[in-house]
Amino acid sequence: MKRKIIEIDAERCNGCGLCAEACLEGAIGMVRGKAVLLRDDYCDGLGNCLPVCPTGAIGFVEREAEEFGGGCPGAGARSIGHTPEGVPASPGAMASELRQWPVQIKLAPVNAPYFDGADLLIAADCAAYARAGFHAEYMRGRITLIGCPKLDGVDYSEKLSEIIANNDIKSLTVARMEVPCCGGIERASVTALKNSGKFIPWRVVTIGIDLPRTKPPTRRN
Numbered sequence: 001m002k003r004k005i006i007e008i009d010a011e012r013c014n015g016c017g018l019c020a021e022a023c024l025e026g027a028i029g030m031v032r033g034k035a036v037l038l039r040d041d042y043c044d045g046l047g048n049c050l051p052v053c054p055t056g057a058i059g060f061v062e063r064e065a066e067e068f069g070g071g072c073p074g075a076g077a078r079s080i081g082h083t084p085e086g087v088p089a090s091p092g093a094m095a096s097e098l099r100q101w102p103v104q105i106k107l108a109p110v111n112a113p114y115f116d117g118a119d120l121l122i123a124a125d126c127a128a129y130a131r132a133g134f135h136a137e138y139m140r141g142r143i144t145l146i147g148c149p150k151l152d153g154v155d156y157s158e159k160l161s162e163i164i165a166n167n168d169i170k171s172l173t174v175a176r177m178e179v180p181c182c183g184g185i186e187r188a189s190v191t192a193l194k195n196s197g198k199f200i201p202w203r204v205v206t207i208g209i210d211l212p213r214t215k216p217p218t219r220r221n
Contacts, residue, residue, distance in 0.1 A: 004045040005065045010034050012057035017110030017166070019049035019058060030110050030159060041066040079114050097139035105147035105156050108163070115167035118143040122160065122189045123175040124182045130207050138175050138205065149184030156185070160192035164200075172202040 006027075008019075015033040027042035028035050028049060035057070037043060045068065050058050079100050100114040105122070121142040128134040128146075145163075147156055164172070174189045176182040186204055193202055 001067055002062060002064050003067070004060050004062050005040060005043050006037060006045070006047065006049060007059055007061045008035050008037060009057045009059070010036075012055045014055050014057075015110075015162070016054060017162070018052040018054070021109040021111055022049045022052045024048065026107065029106075030162065032158065033162065039066075041069040044068050094135060097135040097141075098144060099139075100143055103144055103146050105145050105159060106152060106154070108145055108159075110159070110162045111166055114143055115163065115169065117168050117170055119171045119173070120145065120164070120169050121173045121175060122146075122185065124148060124177050124185050127175045127177055127207050130177060134175075138173065142173065147185060148181075149188060150181045156188040157191040157195065160188060161195040164192055164196035164198055169198065169200060171200055174202070174204045176204065176206055178206050178208040 008028075013034045015030065015035070017030050017035070019035050020028045020030055025042045025044055027038055027044075029038045030036075043065070045060070047058075047060065050060075080096075080098055100112070102108055104125075119142045121138055121144045123138070123144060123146045125146040125148050127138075131137065145160075149156060163169070172189065172193060174186050176186050190202075190204075193200070
């Protein structure tokens with residue numbers, strides 16, 4: 001069908017990521033430092049992204065495009081409020097320590113208010129299943145991003161580097177499993193920290209079958 005849809009001028013885009021944050025439908029993502037329209041059917045054609053673009057790189061065109069399908073419900077960036085600290089959501093349940101959405105590295109915006117002054121946790125997405133107390137031990141007080149380079153088939157280092165470089169990140173914790181394929185999330189995180197040019201405390205926690213093991217010592221980049 002022919003309809004109004006956004007168009008992004010890559011040459012004018014400065015990679016700030018504000019449009020991706022403003023797009024509640026998840027239609028815009030950051031690829032190699034530039035904003036791109038990920039899927040036609042995620043774009044509602046309303047243009048929430050236009051006023052936040054500082055370079056005027058986004059405009060409307062009318063062209064053949066898939067019908068708007070409601071967008072990606074999991075891509076809208078927002079903080080999450082829970083019941084008061086220490087109070088379970090229901091009898092016998094543990095309180096969630098997740099403080100923001102989305103949590104997937106691929107969906108996370110480059111800039112978001114919750115990154116300001118954050119202690120950042122980058123975790124293998126299977127790590128929480130291996131530790132019953134993962135929320136309390138690792139997520140409490142931190143902003144959490146998860147991923148699996150092997151399943152996603154991507155190198156997260158570039159996007160993570162942008163997140164660290166463009167926000168006031170106070171510290172970095174990497175939680176991985178004690179399996180070779182989990183080395184990808186550790187390498188991407190460490191590479192991102194180095195490429196960001198930031199000097200912040202960081203550590204890697206390796207979760208095995210029995211107890212978590214922290215690589216000594218905690219190093220500063």
